[in-house]
Amino acid sequence: MANHKILVIDDSRVIRARVRDMLPNGNFEVIEASDGIEGIDAIRAQKPNLIMLDFLLPRMSGYEVYQEIQSVPEFQSIPLVMMSGRREELTEKIQEPFEFFEFIEKPFEQKELIGAIKGAMAKARKVRPQSATATSTSGGDASAEVAALQKQVEVLAKEVAALKVQNSKILAFIKKKLA
Template identity: 55%
Template sequence: MASHKILVIDDSKVIRMRVREMLPPGNFEVLEAKDGIEGLNLIRQERPNLIMLDFLLPKMSGWDVFQEIQTHSDLQTIPLVLMSGRKEEVAEKIIEPFEYFAFVEKPFEKKQLVDAIKEAMGKAKKPRPVAPAPAAAVSSPTADSPAASVSAAEIEALNVKIAKMQTEIDGLKKQLTQLVTFIKQKLK
């Protein structure tokens, strides 16, 4: 019986088979899922030692699976390799540099895959910031909750909002650049 489980979530059977063939020999079992819902169910049931996640999936996108993983501290520690043929789509949703997971662009070679797995293993060990306190808990400082901790929670919540806004701004910049390029081509 294999002691380690690797979950490959990709709607392409060719990619799933290719990943299986490229993995270095070892004592592990490769599990496969063809869509996001099936993948998330396998993550919860099997608790794999590594997740290879395609970003564009049917039924539930890789982005949605990623977000679900991020809401559970026990799932966040599973090394994750995000796969996509279009890195810009990933970067629109998740700001670079990718801090807690590895990214490999399709199509990829065996060395790129192995390097991404090693990178994901290292990144999964990084400590995650504590989630900001809920708004109700941040109401007003009392003797039991010093103003400093309230301010830190508020700052963290604002940093999260800033990061999301920056991602949206970067996406809009990219769209604007594409639009300008398109207009220039039409004017020629």
Template identity: 55%
Template sequence: MASNKILVIDDTTVVRVKVREMLPPGNFQVLEAKDGLEGFKLIQQEKLSLIMLDFLLPKMSGWDVFQQIQASPELRKIPLVIMSGRKEEVTEKISEPFEYFEFLGKPFDQKQLISAIKAAMAKAKQPRQDQSQIAASIGGIQNGIGGSTSSAEIQALNDKTAKMQAEIDSLKKQLAQVVTFIKQKIK
């Protein structure tokens, strides 16, 4: 019995079969789901080693499945490869660089598939803070700013933080565009 269970969630049979055929024989058990709803049910039921998720899916979109995975501390630990024929559909919702999952553009070959799986496995091992830890640390910082910090001051700090985060996200997008441009020029 294969020790590694890989779930391929894609509405295209060809892609699901292609992934199964490209993986080294004997090492993997490939489970398949043809829509997001079926895929998410399997994510909850099975002990998976990797999830390969198409971004455009019927019944429950890949974006919705991704958000459900991110909302669960246990599911976030599973290595994730997001697949799409149009990367801009993914980057509209999730800014680059992709820290906790790997992106695989369609169509792909065996080398790209194996590389994406290895990268996803490495990224899944990276430590990340839970949202509750982040909220607790922000609360601690706010309380430590003099104890008598007014709600107006806290709101002003939150507004500044949101503005800075928007600027960071914008810079990440610009950097990704520059990297893509340089890669195209190198070819």
């Protein structure tokens, strides 16, 4: 009996077979889904230890599956590897750096696949901040969220100050050239 369930959600039978063949021999059970709806159903029913998710899928896109995973706390802890033939397709919807999942560009080699799986496992262990959609509003969560927002404000304030300095230098240069 396999100890680890790996769910591969991809509309390409070739990619699903390729992932299966590239995994090291051992205690792996590869579960396959050919579209996003089958993928979500498999996540709920099978409780996989890892999800390999194609970004472009029929019936329910990989992005919609990703959003569903992010909205369910129980699913958020499952390591996730997003796959796509073009990184730009993914970055149009999800900004880099990818904080909660690993990305692998198709086609990929075994070494890249193993590296992506290891990276996804490390990212899945990170403690996630409470999302804005969470219903929990205890004082600790709110204060942690406020502290995180204050840090973001500090970073943005430094960036604005640097841009102001840069803008002043550009204006001085233009005035000098016009004089």
